[in-house]
Amino acid sequence: MPVALSILDLAPIAPGRSARDSLAASVELARAAERSGYRRVWYAEHHNMPTIASSATSIVIGHVAEHTDTIRLGAGGIMLPNHSPLVIAEQFGTLETLFPGRIDLGLGRAPGTDRPTMRAIRRDQTSADSFPQDVLELQGYLRGESRVAGVQAVPRAEGEVPLYLLGSSLFGAQLAARLGLPYAFASHFAPDALHEAVAAYREEFEPSEQLAEPYVIAGVNVFAAEDRDEAEAQRRISYRNRARAFISRGQGGREYTDDEIEEFLASPGGHQLSAMTKYTAVGAPEAVREYLEGFAAAAGADELITAHHAEQVADRVRSVELTAKAMAGNATP
Template sequence: MPVALSVLDLAAIAPGQTARDSFHNSVALARAAERSGYERVWYAEHHNMGSIASSATSVLIGYVAANTESIRLGAGGIMLPNHSPLVIAEQFGTLESLFPGRIDLGLGRAPGSDQETMRALRRTPSSSDSFPQDVLELQGYLTGNSVIPGIKAVPRAEGVVPLYILGSSLFGAQLAAHLGLPYAFASHFAPDALHQAVRAYRDGFRPSEQLAEPYVIAGVNVFAAEDREHAEEQKTISYRARTRAFIKRGAAGMDFSDEEIDAFLASPNGRHLARMTTYTAVGTPAEVAAYLEDFAADVQADELITAHHAQNIDDRVRSVELTASAVAANSARVSQM
């Protein structure tokens, strides 16, 4: 059975652009995913990051949903320790009421920010300790089975808002298995525990009302272009920009040349940062499709959520289109054999 494809959109703010430009780009990317047959587009909650505009995740989902027709949209994810479960239930109940049958809710335990930002959010490191209980409380609000007597989320949509557990460690895998929820692993930036976590999830899975069998989504970075040289160039520019942003968070006011960034990536600390993007498909459509199919088979993924990082929105849209068409063509060839 061919692996399903989805898109993770970080709503990146490219150099020289504004957050408003980023939101328009997110609409363009979602429309490309919609016409190319992707399952869903998810947006990640990050705070205090000048190059990422998806901090108000539910607001962005609503904006993109209003400018698309049918594709599923959701959070990949909402960092639940930053919020009360009731508020998130109200937000996603509203979204599902406005866009029925199109809204997903992925939940993560990490703060999605640094320690200072966590304090600005009025949270502490211990906020994540109640994550399992918070997931159950949120699930109760969304299904009309509140675990707190007399408290309900309004509006509560008539349709289902499916929950997904996101993670990059065994904790999330075990929780998703215990609750019988789909599991999405953040292998696009945290590859180390991928195989171990997927095994733990599948081995420990308990069927639930939402899900009868385990369902694994794995993240993977993608740079697809008509020729490999162009794809490699996109990757180099993107990963240099990512590294530069990472370094500048600890060195305000400084800038770094491409040569300095490349030298850092070759250093021990830089190699650790580079290893975060281990799972990256880069090249022609055929090369990317082959990589994705091998990756999905290796990790036993039911779905791949692809993060297309080219700085230029036209290149990102084209990467989305080329990837989908190449994977579909490969699947058609296999089915005819």
Template sequence: MSLALSLLDLAPVAKGRPVRDSFAASVDLARAAERAGFRRVWYAEHHNMPAIASSATSVLIGHIADHTESIRLGAGGVMLPNHSPLVIAEQFGTLATLHPGRIDLGLGRAPGSDQNTMLALRRNPASADSFPDDVLELQGYLSGHSRVPGVQAVPRADETVPLYILGSSLFGAQLAAQLGLPYAFASHFAPDALHQAVAVYRERFRPSGQLAEPYVIAGVNVFAAEDREVAARQMKAAWRARTRALISRGAVGGNFTDAEIDEFLASPNGAQLASMTRYSVAGTPEEVRDYLTAFAASCQADEVITTHQAPEPADRVRSVELTGAAMAVTA
């Protein structure tokens, strides 16, 4: 079986540019992924982060679906404890009715925000404890077999929207295995437990109505360019911007110079932050292809979901194009 290729779009907001430009860039990126043979594009739920524009995940998915033709689109993911399972079932039932055969629903249990934002979302800090039950409730609505007497999700699409469990620890791996669902590991920013989590998932997997065999998606950061040095510069600029956003509590930009950011990342305090992007590749299409192929083999991934975070939208599109063309050679 050939390695499937997909895309996680973080819908970044560039300093000094309107958010509308971010959405236009996301449309361009999804179209590029569609042309390049990517299987799907996912968007993540984050809140109170001015550098990321994908907070209203289902709305963005619908917008992208209106501007593409065939590529699968979905959430990678919806942080389910932030929401009522019924409301999410209604949102994704609507999306799948409008765009049949194209909608995925990845589910996570993290808040996707800081503590104050979590309270503003009306989220109880203990709500993550009910995540397994919430997944089952949501699954019931989407399949037409509600677990809540007298309550149905309307509209409900003719097909059942496929669910994916997202995670960066053994908890998600165990739950995905128990429920017989695909498992997506966030190794693009939380790499430490990747191999152990995949091993646990594959060992404990139970077939389900959705999935007969275990299916693993793993995240990788990709910067592809015709010139290796160009790709390396893009990656360095992206990690500087990411670090600024994180240590500035999500604000776009920050007042830190490049030299200060580099010094921080090289320090013991910055080492952990730097290690979060362990699974990253910057290089020519051939180098990217070799890295992704080896990465997938090392962690038994059936699919790699790539993030392309070059600062300029045109460079992100080009990275997607080059990656898709390189991986098509191996398909």
């Protein structure tokens, strides 16, 4: 059975562009994904990051849903310890009510930001400790089976809002297995524990009302273009921008030249940053297909959630289209 294909859209704010431009690009990307047969598009909750526009994740999902017709949309993910389970149940119950049969809810326990921003969010240092209980509380609200006496989430959608657990360690894998939920591994930026976590998840999985058998989604970066040289050029620009954003934080927003960025990338710190994107498909469609099929088989993934990082929107959309054609067995542009 062919591996399912989806997209993680980080709603990047490119140099010289605005957040409004970024959100317009997210609509364009989702429309391309819908045309190309992708299963879903997810948006991630990040805070205090000048290059990412998806901090108000549920609003972004609603905006994109309003401008698309059939593709599933969701959070990949909501960082649940930043919120009360009731508020998230209300938000996603509202989304499912407005866009029935199209809404997913992926949940993580990381802060999605740095320590000062955690304090600004009013997140307690121990918030993540109650993550398993918070997932169950949220699930109860969404099903109309509240675990809190006298409290219900309104509106509650008639249809199901499926939950997915996100992670990059054994903790998330084991929790997803115990609760019988699909598991999405963040291998697009935290690759180290991928195989160990997936093995633990599959071995320990317990069937649930939502899911009878284990289901694994693995993240992977993609730069697909007409030829390898173009794809490599897009990758270099994207990762240079990523490194620039990384080292600029805490430096008063100082601008770094390309030569300074290349010097950083050649340093141990740069190598560590590069290692985070270990799983990346780069090249023409056929090469991307071979990489993704091999990655899916090695990871034991039922679905790949692809992150397309080209700086220019047109290149990102083209990467989405070429990847879909290639994975469908038609690598001809």
